[in-house]
Structures are given as structure tokens and as C-alpha cells.
Amino acid sequence: xxxxxxxxxxxxxxxxxxxxxxxxxxxxxxxxxxxxxxxxxxxxxxxxxxxxxxxxxxxxxxxxxxxxxxxxxxxxxxxxxxxxxxxxxxxxxxxxxxxxxxxxxxxxxxxxxxxxxxxxxxxxxxxxxxxxxxxxxxxxxxxxxxxxxxxxxxxxxxxxxxxxxxxxxxxxxxxxxxxxxxxxxxxxxxxxxxxxxxxxxxxxxxxxxxxxxxxxxxxxxxxxxxxxxxxxxxxxxxxxxxxxxxxxxxxxxxxxxxxxxxxxxxxxxxxxxxxxxxxxxxxxxxxxxxxxxxxxxxxxxxxxxxxxxxxxxxxxxxxxxxxxxxxxxxxxxxxxxxxxxxxxxxxxxxxxxxxxxxxxxxxxxxxxxxxxxxxxxxxxxxxxxxxxxxxxxxxxxxxxxxxxxxxxxxxxxxxxxxxxxxxxxxxxxxxxxxxxxxxxxxxxxxxxxxxxxxxxxxxxxxxxxxxxxxxxxxxxxxxxxxxxxxxxxxxxxxxxxxxxxxxxxxxxxxxxxxxxxxxxxxxxxxxxxxxxxxxxxxxxxxxxxxxxxxxxxxxxxxxxxxxxxxxxxxxxxxxxxxxxxxxxxxxxxxxxxxxxxxxxxxxxxxxxxxxxxxxxxxxxxxxxxxxxxxxxxxxxxxxxxxxxxxxxxxxxxxxxxxxxxxxxxxxxxxxx
Numbered sequence: 001x002x003x004x005x006x007x008x009x010x011x012x013x014x015x016x017x018x019x020x021x022x023x024x025x026x027x028x029x030x031x032x033x034x035x036x037x038x039x040x041x042x043x044x045x046x047x048x049x050x051x052x053x054x055x056x057x058x059x060x061x062x063x064x065x066x067x068x069x070x071x072x073x074x075x076x077x078x079x080x081x082x083x084x085x086x087x088x089x090x091x092x093x094x095x096x097x098x099x100x101x102x103x104x105x106x107x108x109x110x111x112x113x114x115x116x117x118x119x120x121x122x123x124x125x126x127x128x129x130x131x132x133x134x135x136x137x138x139x140x141x142x143x144x145x146x147x148x149x150x151x152x153x154x155x156x157x158x159x160x161x162x163x164x165x166x167x168x169x170x171x172x173x174x175x176x177x178x179x180x181x182x183x184x185x186x187x188x189x190x191x192x193x194x195x196x197x198x199x200x201x202x203x204x205x206x207x208x209x210x211x212x213x214x215x216x217x218x219x220x221x222x223x224x225x226x227x228x229x230x231x232x233x234x235x236x237x238x239x240x241x242x243x244x245x246x247x248x249x250x251x252x253x254x255x256x257x258x259x260x261x262x263x264x265x266x267x268x269x270x271x272x273x274x275x276x277x278x279x280x281x282x283x284x285x286x287x288x289x290x291x292x293x294x295x296x297x298x299x300x301x302x303x304x305x306x307x308x309x310x311x312x313x314x315x316x317x318x319x320x321x322x323x324x325x326x327x328x329x330x331x332x333x334x335x336x337x338x339x340x341x342x343x344x345x346x347x348x349x350x351x352x353x354x355x356x357x358x359x360x361x362x363x364x365x366x367x368x369x370x371x372x373x374x375x376x377x378x379x380x381x382x383x384x385x386x387x388x389x390x391x392x393x394x395x396x397x398x399x400x401x402x403x404x405x406x407x408x409x410x411x412x413x414x415x416x417x418x419x420x421x422x423x424x425x426x427x428x429x430x431x432x433x434x435x436x437x438x439x440x441x442x443x444x445x446x447x448x449x450x451x452x453x454x455x456x457x458x459x460x461x462x463x464x465x466x467x468x469x470x471x472x473x474x475x476x477x478x479x480x481x482x483x484x485x486x487x488x489x490x491x492x493x494x495x496x497x498x499x500x501x502x503x504x505x506x507x508x509x510x511x512x513x514x515x516x517x518x519x520x521x522x523x524x525x526x527x528x529x530x531x532x533x534x535x536x537x538x539x540x541x542x543x544x545x546x547x548x549x550x551x552x553x554x555x556x557x558x559x560x561x562x563x564x565x566x567x568x569x570x571x572x573x574x575x576x577x578x579x580x581x582x583x584x585x586x587x588x589x590x591x592x593x594x595x596x597x598x599x600x601x602x603x604x605x606x607x608x609x610x611x612x613x614x615x616x617x618x619x620x621x622x623x624x625x626x627x628x629x630x631x632x633x634x635x636x637x638x639x640x641x642x643x644x645x646x647x648x649x650x651x652x653x654x655x656x657x658x659x660x661x662x663x664x665x666x667x668x669x670x671x672x
Contacts, residue, residue: 007072007073007074007256008073008074008076008098008256008257008342008343009073009074009075009076009098009099009250009251009254009256010076010078010096010097010098010099010257010298010342010344011075011076011077011078011097011098011099011100011101011250011254012078012080012090012093012094012096012097012099012100012101012126013025013077013078013079013080013101013103013131014080014082014090014093014094014100014101014102014103014114014117014118014121015082015102015103015104015113015114015117016082016104016105016108016111016113016114017059017081017082017083017113018059018082018105018108019082019103019104019105019108019114019133020103020105020133020134020237021060021079021080021082021103022041022046022048022060022064022079023040023041023046023133023237023238024103024131024133024235024237025047025048025064025066025077025079026038026039026040026041026046026047026048026237027235027237027238027240027243028066028068028075028077028243028246028247029047029066029068029077029328030240031070031240031243031244031247032068032069032070032071032075032247033068033069033070034047034066034067034068034070034075034328035047035328038240047066047328047332048060048064048066048079053431053434053435053438059081059082059083060079060080060081060082061081061083061086061431062081062086062089063078063079063080063081063089063090063092063093063284063296064078064079065077065078065079065284065296065327065344065346066079066327066328067326067327067328067334067344068328070247070251071247071248071251072251073251074343076326076343076344078093078096078097078344079093080093080094082113083427084113084116084638084639084641085407085424085425085427085428086407086424086428087375087407087424088374088375088406088407088424089284089406089407090117090120091120091124091372091374091375091406092283092284092355092356092372092374092406093283093284094117094120094121094124094126094372095124095281095283095298095371095372096281096283096284096296096298096344097126098126098127098254098255098256098257098259098260098262099126099127099128099129099224099250099254099255100117100118100121100124100126100127100128100129101128101129101130101131102114102117102118102121102128102129102130102131103130103131103133104130104131104132104133104145104149105132105133105134105137106132106133106134106135106137106140106141106142106145107134107137107139107140108134109145109148110145110148110149110152111639112583112639113638113639114152115152115153118153122227124262124372125260125262126262127224127225127226127227127255127259127260128224128227128230129224129230129231129232129233129250130149130153130157130230130231130232130233131232131233131234131235131246132145132146132232132233132234132235133234133235133236133237134236135163135170135234135236136165136168136169136170136236136241137168138168140167140168141167142159142162142163142234146159146232149232153230154230156191156227156228156229156230157230157232158176158184158187158188158191158229158230158231158232159176159184159188159231159232159233159234160175160176160177160188160231160232160233160249160253161173161174161175161176161232161233161234161235161242161245161246161249162174162175162176162179162182162184162234163234163242170234170236170241170242171241172241172242173233173234173235173241173242173245174245175245175249176188177189177213177216186209188229188231189205189209189210189211189216191223191228191229192211192216192219192220192223192228192229193205193211193219193223194223194228194229195219195222195223195224195225195226195227195228195229196219196222196223201215201219217252217253220252220253221253221254221255221256221259222259224253224254224255225255225259225260226260231249231253233245233246233249256342257272257341257342258272258342263281263298263300263369263370264369264370265279265300265358265366265367265368265369265370266367266368267367270300270301270367270369271301272300272301272341272342273301273302273341274301274302274303274340274341275302275303276301276302276341277301277302277360277361277364277366278299278301278302278303278304278310278359278360278361279299279300279301279302279313279358279359279360279366279367279369280297280298280299280300280302280304280310280358280359280360281297281298281300281356281357281358281359281369281371282295282296282297282353282354282355282356282357282359283296283297283298283355283356283371284296284355284404285353285354285355285403285404286404287400287401287403287404287439288348289439291322291323291348291349292322292348292349293348293349293350293351293400293403294346294347294348295346295347295348295350295353296327296344296345296346297344297345297346297347297359298343298344299339299340299341299342299343299344299345300341300369301341302340302341302361303338303339303340303341304321304324304338304339304343304345304347305324305337305338306321306323306324306335306336306337306338306347307320307321307322307323307324308320308321308361309321309361309362309363310347310350310353310359310360310361310362310363311352311353311359311360311362311363311364312352312353312357312358312359312363313357313358313359313360313363313364313365313366313367313368314360314363314364314365314366314368315352315363316362316363316364317352317363318361318362318363319349319350319351319352320349321347321348321349321350322347322348322349322350323335323347323348323349324336324337324338324339324345324346324347325345325346325347326343326344326345326346327346333346354403355403355404355406356371356374356406374406374407375407375424375641375643376643376644377407377408377409377422377423377424377428378422378424378628378629378642378643378644379422379423379424379425379426379428379429379629380420380421380422380423380448380449381420381421381429381446381447381448381449382416382418382419382420382446382447382448382449382450383398383419383420383421383444383445383446384419384444384445384446384447385442385443385444386443386444386445387443390442390443390444393440393441393442394419394436394442394444396440397436397439397440397442398410398421398436400440401432401435401436405423405432407423407424407428408421408422408423408428408432409421409422409423410422413449413450413452415452415529416449416450416452416527418449418450420449425629425630425633426629426630429446433446448626450527451573451574451622451623452528452529452574453526453527453528453571453572453573453574453652453660453664454528454529454530454531454571454572454573454649455523455524455525455526455528455529455530455531455564455569455570455571455572456486456530456531456532456533456569456570456572457484457485457486457533457564457567457568457569457570458486458567458568458569458570459486459567459568460483460484460485460486460567461483461484461563461564461566461567461568462481462482462483462484462563463481463482463559463560463562463563463566464479464480464481464482464539464559465479465480465555465556465558465559465562466478466479466541466555467479467551467552467554467555467558469551470546474545474546475543475545475546476546476548476550476551476554477542477543477546477547477551478508478540478542478547478548478551478552478553478554478555479540479541479542479555480504480512480537480539480540480552480555480556480559481537481538481539481540481559482516482535482536482537482538482556482559482560482563483535483536483538483563484533484534484535484536484560484563484564484567485533485534485536486532486533486534487532487533487534488532489532490532491531491532491533491534492531492532493516493517493520493530493531493533493535494533494534494535495513495516495517495535495537496534496535496536496537497509497536497537498536498537498538499537499538499539499540503539503540503541503542504537504539504540504541504542504552505542505547508542508547508548508549508552509537510549511549511550511552511553511556512537512540512552512553512555512556513537513556514549514553514556515552515553515554515555515556515557515560516535516556516557516560518553518557519556519557519560519561520533520560524560524561524564524565524569525569525571525661525664526571526660526661526664527664528571528664530564531572533564535560537556540552540555570651570652570657571651571652571657571660571661572649572650572651572652573621573622573623573649573650573651573652573656574621574622574623574646574648574649575619575620575621575622575647575648575649575650576619576620576621576622576625576644576645576646576647577617577618577619577644577645577646577647578594578600578616578617578618578619578620578625578642578643578644579615579616579617579642579643579645580594580615580616580617580618580632580640580641580642581608581613581614581615581616581640581641581642582613582614582616582632582635582636582639582640583612583613583614583636583639583640584607584611584612584613584614586635586636586637586639586640587605587614587616589635590616590632590635590636590640591605591616593631593635594616594618594620597624598620598621598624598625598628599620599621599624599653599656600618600619600620600621600624601618601619601620602616602617602618603617603618603619604616604617605617619647621650621652622644623660625644628642629642
């Protein structure tokens with residue numbers, strides 16, 4: 001039977017790559033008895049990083065979950081990737097948690113990745129804490145690091161554990177509350193009292209300038225939940241120094257589902273009542289080769305029993321849960337009969353639920369829970385199966401990968417007819433390709449997606465074409481005259497019938513239109529669709545015996561091509577609105593790159609926050625952004641991020657058009 005709601009400690013660990021998040025979770029899991037031996041990232045035995053790709057790179061690449069029962073608490077530790085390319089996984093993990101813990105290396109110091117994640121946690125209204133690792137490194141300075149944290153994140157950051165030992169050596173840690181020689185004790189108590197709404201306690205503190213152990217114990221979770229205190233802890237996950245003290249602090253002071261009701265649905269927060277109607281949210285999906293689809297979910301209210309039907313809220317349809325369990329990292333599972341409000345669990349066999357979806361019992365009515373907005377993937381590749389066997393398997397394989405990866409989108413481009421995958425970065429898409437091969441044995445070749453240009457004309461022109469073919473028996477004959485004019489933007493192809501006197505029979509006019517539209521869809525210069533052209537058929541000739549629909553369709557296509565080539569053809573290129581957020585000291589390089597190398601037009605440049613970030617808005621040709629994710633990362637040391645929004649089409653400069661037509665036209669001619 002699941003424990004009461006206050007016993008849950010749902011904690012998500014975030015931070016930059018190499019800070020020690022996964023090692024910390026391994027150490028906590030070992031200390032809590034969830035595993036028999038402490039895992040290690042270095043030797044590939046981590047309880048979290050069980051995927052071959054993660055073990056090969058030595059970094060977490062997917063959200064992982066470890067469950068434990070220890071110290072009269074039910075623990076759920078969520079480990080997230082530190083690479084900014086996988087920020088979507090971190091956001092999903094933060095959503096499911098009641099406390100977000102930023103892990104920072106004393107050796108590497110505070111960086112913008114950590115600050116950004118802490119700001120995201122605040123935007124999600126999640127209580128926060130910090131754990132400092134690598135304090136035993138030669139250049140580590142705990143006091144200086146704390147001051148940097150207070151400068152970057154806020155003065156609510158106060159140490160609640162202090163390191164012991166000489167510089168470069170961590171021999172132990174002790175509680176700030178028990179050390180009356182440090183100034184941090186008074187600052188910590190001040191912050192604790194700031195978060196409580198108890199006049200008697202506040203008055204007692206003002207008189208005594210102190211809190212009892214019991215008062216501190218009751219106030220800490222409340223103050224942390226109110227974000228009046230971001231406790232700073234210290235530990236060395238590799239040798240375990242400080243881990244028991246961290247575990248004890250999180251047991252005593254970690255916010256529970258009842259301390260801060262941060263899940264919002266309908267008109268207000270969700271009450272974590274085990275006896276209320278079932279309401280839960282899926283925050284991650286995994287594909288297991290043995291049990292199939294696995295949903296990781298947070299139960300917000302009510303009680304979920306194993307094997308009962310659940311479905312998307314309001315759908316009216318449901319699927320029976322195949323199995324209910326608590327993950328213990330990797331493929332280890334602890335089976336459950338029930339899960340009450342506040343629990344984080346996994347269940348199988350429910351195909352109709354995806355990341356971010358709210359579910360109820362039987363798919364009945366209920367409020368939709370607000371799920372955080374995830375970063376829009378920006379880097380695309382076109383995939384081509386290597387063999388016929390790969391072609392038959394690729395759709396299902398990509399569907400499964402897309403279901404479990406919040407930063408992956410798969411679609412067939414309606415304009416270029418390519419199978420396109422879009423992800424967070426080239427690294428991310430490389431992992432997708434590796435998983436296709438390892439999990440599903442699907443081989444693919446990749447290339448940059450074709451740009452969906454448009455073709456149009458700049459002046460009127462006309463042409464006549466006669467299609468005549470005689471090879472014995474009935475022949476083919478059709479002649480039509482077309483006049484082309486530029487049409488208003490967005491008009492597409494406007495077909496006008498101005499034939500008089502029966503030069504083309506009425507029943508063959510539709511064939512002329514089909515011939516025109518087929519070639520317009522195919523393109524004249526490149527693979528690009530022709531748009532914003534008025535096509536007028538005004539004359540022609542026919543033969544009583546040899547004329548048919550095929551003849552006039554062919555004649556119309558040739559006449560359209562000839563008139564189009566004489567009408568000042570122009571290539572239109574897609575333009576996107578680019579929102580770029582970069583450190584201010586990198587803004588000059590980014591601005592120059594957009595204007596001088598990418599033919600971009602900068603619309604605005606504004607400072608953000610305290611001036612250490614700059615927001616640049618620009619309009620840029622899509623063709624110039626194929627490598628932008630990689631280039632921006634290089635320009636900003638991996639700190640910049642951006643978003644693209646389609647803006648429309650614009651005429652391409654003449655030199656650029658000449659180059660594109662030469663390249664695309666050759667391919668077009670070969671495939672025609």
C-alpha cells in the first residue's frame with residue numbers, strides 16, 4: 001500500500017554537464033538501500049545511465065527515475081541531462097517534482113546553464129535547492145562559490161551544510177544550524193523566518209534571535225516551498241562524504257505534495273487528496289523491448305490501482321493498465337498494487353497517452369493540467385531508408401522514438417515529399433540515428449532537407465504550343481495558347497478560360513487546366529511550386545479524330561513552361577523570424593554573423609534580466625540557417641539558444657537565384 005501524501009519526497013536534479021548529478025543519484029540510491037552497490041558513471045554501472053549511447057559518452061541523455069523507501073519516506077529521484085540540447089527532458093522532470101535541486105561543481109563554478117535551469121524552476125513555481133560537488137578539488141573554494149550563487153541566483157541562497165577539512169580535501173560536513181561560529185547561521189534563520197506566517201513564532205525569533213530544533217524542522221519545508229530559502233548543501237558523491245547528511249536534510253526539510261500545491265488545473269491548484277477523483281499526468285514515455293510502452297506519471301489526486309482502465313481526460317475511452325510499478329533506475333522495477341496522490345509511478349500497455357497528457361479513470365471528465373511549454377526543436381535532417389526492409393520498418397520505429405522523446409518531431413514534408421526528423425541539435429539527431437540502428441535495426445542515410453522554394457513571374461508573357469504525334473492508327477493532336485500575368489501574393493495559380501469560337505472544345509478545357517496545374521506543382525526552374533500566377537487560355541486548335549484530354553494536357557504543360565521562362569521567372573525563398581537569446585558579451589559577434597553572413601535583417605536588440613543577456617530579433621532566409629545551431633553554440637560557448645517562426649516568402653537576390661537554379665535545376669532535370 002502506498003504511503004500517505006506527506007511522506008513523499010519527489011526531487012529532480014538539474015545542472016550543467018559534469019556537475020555530478022548522476023553520481024549524486026547513484027550515491028543517494030545506495031545510501032537509501034535502493035541498490036546493493038553504488039553505481040559509477042565512469043565504469044558504466046550507474047543505476048541511471050543504462051543506455052549504450054549514454055555509457056559511451058559518459059553523460060546522461062534521457063530523464064531517469066530512481067525509487068526508494070528509506071527513513072519513513074518514499075523517495076523519487078529524477079535525474080536529467082545536463083547538455084542544453086536536452087532541456088526538454090529537464091523541463092519534464094522539473095514538472096513532476098516537488099523540489100528542484102541544482103547541482104553545481106565547485107571546480108567548474110557557476111555557469112549560465114545552471115542559472116537558466118534555476119530560473120526555469122522558478123517559472124514553474126517549484127521550490128529549489130543547491131548541492132555543491134567536487135569541493136575536494138584543488139581549486140575549489142566553497143565560500144567564494146556561495147557568494148557567486150547568491151550573486152547569480154539571489155541572496156536566498158544560504159548554506160545549510162558546511163564543508164570540513166583543508167582546502168582540496170573534504171573530510172566531512174556539518175549542519176550550519178549547529179555551528180554558532182559562522183555568520184551563515186543567522187542568515188539562514190532569517191531566511192527561514194521570512195517564509196513562515198506564524199506571528200507568535202516570528203515574535204519569538206525577534207526576541208530570542210534563535211529557533212529551536214523543532215521550530216526549525218517545522219519551518220524549513222514551508223520556507224523552501226515559498227522560495228524564501230534556497231538551501232545550499234555540499235557532498236562528494238564519489239566517496240560518499242556528505243551523502244548521509246544530504247539525505248537527512250532532504251528528509252527533514254524537503255517539501256512534500258501538501259506543502260506547496262504547484263500543479264494547476266482548471267481554475268486553480270490541484271488538491272493532493274487520495275480519496276478524490278483520479279487525476280494524473282504523463283511526463284515521460286519509454287519503449288521497453290520486453291513490456292512495450294512505459295508511461296512515467298505523476299499522480300496528482302485520487303488513487304490509481306494496478307490493472308484499472310485510464311484514458312486521456314474527457315476522451316471517454318480508456319485502456320487497462322498492464323502493470324503498475326516504481327522504477328529503480330534502468331530496467332529494475334518495484335511492483336505496486338496502488339499509487340496515491342503524490343506518487344510518481346510507471347505503468348505499461350497504455351498506448352493512448354503521451355507526454356504532457358492528463359489522464360483520468362476511464363478517460364472521464366476532469367480538468368486539464370497545465371504542462372510546461374517545451375523547447376521547439378530547430379535542427380532537421382531528411383532520412384532515406386537504406387533498403388526495402390528498412391523502408392518497411394522505419395515508420396513504426398520513428399513513431400516509437402517520437403513518443404518517448406519530447407524534443408523529436410517527425411513528418412513528411414508536403415512540399416518536398418521528404419521524410420524529415422527535427423530535433424534539438426546535430427548531437428540529438430545523431431542519437432536518434434544510432435537508436436534506429438540499435439533498437440530497431442533500421443539503416444538510414446541522412447542529408448540536409450531541401451528548401452521549399454517558390455517560383456513566380458515578374459512580367460506578362462504568352463506562348464503557343466502544338467502537340468502532334470502520329471505513329472500509325474489514331475494520333476495525338478492538341479494546340480493551346482496561354483497568357484501569363486503576375487497575380488496577387490497568396491493567389492496561387494489562377495486559371496482563366498477566355499477561349500471563344502470553339503477553338504478548343506469545352507470538354508477539353510479542364511485538361512488544359514490540369515496540364516497547367518500539374519507542371520505548376522512540379523516547378524519549372526527547380527523542385528519548387530509555382531505560385532501567384534494568372535494563367536489565361538485564350539486560343540488553340542483541335543482535330544476531330546486525334547484530339548483528346550492527354551494531348552491538350554501535354555500541350556498546356558509545354559505552353560506554360562515556355563511562357564513562364566519568358567515572363568521573368570523569379571525564385572522566392574522562405575523567410576523565418578529568428579528569436580536569439582545570447583550572453584551580452586557575445587551579442588556583437590552574433591549580430592555581425594546574422595547581417596554579414598546570413599543575409600539577415602535585424603529588427604531589434606534588447607537587454608534582458610540584469611543586462612547579462614541580449615535578445616535579438618531578426619528575419620533571415622531559411623536557407624542560411626542549416627548550420628545555425630552549431631554556429632551559435634560555437635559563438636556563445638554553448639550558452640545561446642534560439643527559436644524560428646515561419647514568416648513568409650521573399651524574392652531571392654539575383655546572384656543567389658542563379659546559384660540555386662544551377663544546383664537545384666540540375667537535380668530537377670535528372671529526376672524529371
